[in-house]
Amino acid sequence: MDRLTRYLYTVASIVTLLALWYAGGVTLPEVVPGLPETYTALVVVLTTPGPYDHMFYFHVWKTIQMLFASLIVSMIAGTLLGVALGRSETLESTLATWVYAWLAIPSLVIVFVSAIWIGFDASSGYFAIPLVITPFVGLNMWEGARNLDDDLAEMAEFFGAGRVQTFTDIIIPQLAPFLFASFRSALSIGWKITLLVEAFLLTRGVGFMFRRYFDQYDLPTMMSWLIIFVVFLIVVEYGVLAPLHERVMEWRPDAEGVRVTE
Amino acid sequence: MTAAEEATVASENGDESGETLELRNIVKTFQKPGQGQILVLDEVDLDVEAGAFISLLGPSGCGKTTLMNVVSGLIEPDGGTMRRGGRDVSPDDLSLGYIFQEPRLLNWKTVAGNIEFALEARDVPEAEWDERIERYLEMVNLADEGDNYPTRLSGGMKQRVAIARALATEPEIMLMDEPFSSLDEITARDLRQELLDIWNREEKTILFVTHDINEAVFLSDYIYMMNTDGEMFARRDIDIDRPRQYDDPDIAQREAELYKEFHEQVVD
Numbered sequence: 307m308d309r310l311t312r313y314l315y316t317v318a319s320i321v322t323l324l325a326l327w328y329a330g331g332v333t334l335p336e337v338v339p340g341l342p343e344t345y346t347a348l349v350v351v352l353t354t355p356g357p358y359d360h361m362f363y364f365h366v367w368k369t370i371q372m373l374f375a376s377l378i379v380s381m382i383a384g385t386l387l388g389v390a391l392g393r394s395e396t397l398e399s400t401l402a403t404w405v406y407a408w409l410a411i412p413s414l415v416i417v418f419v420s421a422i423w424i425g426f427d428a429s430s431g432y433f434a435i436p437l438v439i440t441p442f443v444g445l446n447m448w449e450g451a452r453n454l455d456d457d458l459a460e461m462a463e464f465f466g467a468g469r470v471q472t473f474t475d476i477i478i479p480q481l482a483p484f485l486f487a488s489f490r491s492a493l494s495i496g497w498k499i500t501l502l503v504e505a506f507l508l509t510r511g512v513g514f515m516f517r518r519y520f521d522q523y524d525l526p527t528m529m530s531w532l533i534i535f536v537v538f539l540i541v542v543e544y545g546v547l548a549p550l551h552e553r554v555m556e557w558r559p560d561a562e563g564v565r566v567t568e
Numbered sequence: 569m570t571a572a573e574e575a576t577v578a579s580e581n582g583d584e585s586g587e588t589l590e591l592r593n594i595v596k597t598f599q600k601p602g603q604g605q606i607l608v609l610d611e612v613d614l615d616v617e618a619g620a621f622i623s624l625l626g627p628s629g630c631g632k633t634t635l636m637n638v639v640s641g642l643i644e645p646d647g648g649t650m651r652r653g654g655r656d657v658s659p660d661d662l663s664l665g666y667i668f669q670e671p672r673l674l675n676w677k678t679v680a681g682n683i684e685f686a687l688e689a690r691d692v693p694e695a696e697w698d699e700r701i702e703r704y705l706e707m708v709n710l711a712d713e714g715d716n717y718p719t720r721l722s723g724g725m726k727q728r729v730a731i732a733r734a735l736a737t738e739p740e741i742m743l744m745d746e747p748f749s750s751l752d753e754i755t756a757r758d759l760r761q762e763l764l765d766i767w768n769r770e771e772k773t774i775l776f777v778t779h780d781i782n783e784a785v786f787l788s789d790y791i792y793m794m795n796t797d798g799e800m801f802a803r804r805d806i807d808i809d810r811p812r813q814y815d816d817p818d819i820a821q822r823e824a825e826l827y828k829e830f831h832e833q834v835v836d
């Protein structure tokens with residue numbers, strides 16, 4: 307499919323969704339917030355000072371801060387965990403069960419327990435969110451570390467490559483696809499947990515806005531906040547992750563670049 | 569000065585290139601799940617004469633790669649010695665290049681980047697990199713591919729990059745583990761010819777593993793033969809004038825003789 311066709315399909319899907327939404331809002335006004343009402347609410351959210359005299363970007367910024375700080379922590383902790391599991395059989399047999407147990411703990415439980423332990427402030431968020439996403443990152447990186455190519459390691463050893471060179475030139479490039487996959491799943495899980503934390507424990511952020519307008523039964527405004535954050539996540543994907551991924555994976559054979567096949 | 573005297577002087581100076589590398593009684597066992605200990609190298613002897621083209625011939629699984637890994641230092645043998653010029657040597661003392669059974673290139677680095685990887689690992693001064701990359705890529709006829717990625721090269725081209733990578737570290741002895749066995753015969757013949765040219769010109773010593781008797785006879789000065797019990801059961805010289813031709817009846821005859829010897833080993 308060429309660029310233009312793909313672009314057209316994207317536009318068509320957006321138009322269809324908006325049409326369905328509009329129809330839904332007209333036929334089921336109790337359930338679906340109307341499209342025009344949502345648009346008006348979105349404009350209000352975007353242009354007027356919000357609660358506590360803050361514009362919408364204060365809340366978005368707070369959510370982003372908590373989300374990305376947690377992502378950084380989880381990516382580091384999860385990568386270390388996953389690589390340790392993938393490279394050491396002893397650790398794998400000792401820890402594997404516990405990693406699965408950790409994954410099985412509902413995020414809501416982690417959030418509530420954090421609140422009891424730490425209190426109703428941002429610190430519980432910074433504690434709970436990494437705790438929820440780290441095992442997902444770990445699971446991904448575990449798979450990646452298990453698939454590291456021993457032949458390449460042997461080649462590096464033969465030529466006498468040091469630790470740093472082996473790490474940057476051999477290990478990291480093989481883990482790169484897994485790092486991207488981990489980050490994407492961590493981002494999508496992390497944002498849901500961040501919202502949960504903000505809605506239940508805090509008084510700022512996008513999650514808190516949901517809670518606030520939920521209390522007022524204001525569906526169009528809740529919808530506006532959802533749209534703002536979903537747009538942000540799409541921008542992150544298409545503006546940052548996808549181009550970066552493409553750059554890092556530049557060496558992969560593409561249809562035209564291939565000269566001869568094996 | 570006689571050649572013998574020269575050799576003595578050379579070894580007194582600690583320069584043992586020009587001397588034969590002698591492996592004696594090399595033993596290696598592996599632990600295999602379900603099969604217990606298996607003896608892969610059973611007191612193997614091997615002489616690597618300086619400047620010679622030596623082939624190691626044997627059926628699949630007989631321990632050829634294992635022996636190469638012992639020479640290269642990638643695995644530690646359970647027993648045996650490596651000597652040169654009358655003294656014990658370890659793989660670290662040798663100047664070695666290794667062309668593995670697979671190209672083992674870094675797909676995320678360009679062809680030139682792959683060679684740089686080896687040069688950096690070997691602590692070659694950065695000022696020499698460009699010159700060496702150019703020189704050795706040209707030697708394997710890949711002068712224009714320096715900026716290309718390995719994923720966009722054919723199997724034969726990848727193997728050439730692996731050869732250039734090994735050559736670029738300017739080793740004295742090249743270990744080559746079935747480098748052409750996954751290639752079609754037409755490509756393999758071209759590469760064999762190129763390899764012989766390089767061997768001649770650069771005065772390398774080559775230890776070449778293969779399970780193809782014809783290839784071994786065509787390339788080698790002498791051939792070691794291994795059986796599946798991990799024994800090196802024979803050393804045979806190939807006294808056929810170079811340059812050799814594939815359709816030379818002498819080659820066909822020598823090949824038939826060696827095949828017969830192998831066959832008798834299996835029947836016994």
Ligand SMILES: Nc1ncnc2c1ncn2[C@@H]1O[C@H](COP(=O)(O)OP(=O)(O)OP(=O)(O)O)[C@@H](O)[C@H]1O
Binds near residue numbers: 600629635
């Ligand atoms: N790391 C290892 N652990 C256990 N067994 C091994 C290991 N490496 C090799 N072996 C065993 O040693 C034997 C010899 O292996 P090797 O790779 O040296 O064979 P080869 O002669 O190179 O065969 P091929 O021609 O198929 O490459 C085989 O039975 C193999 O299964």
Ligand SMILES: [Mg+2]
Binds near residue numbers: 632634669745
């Ligand atoms: Mg082998």
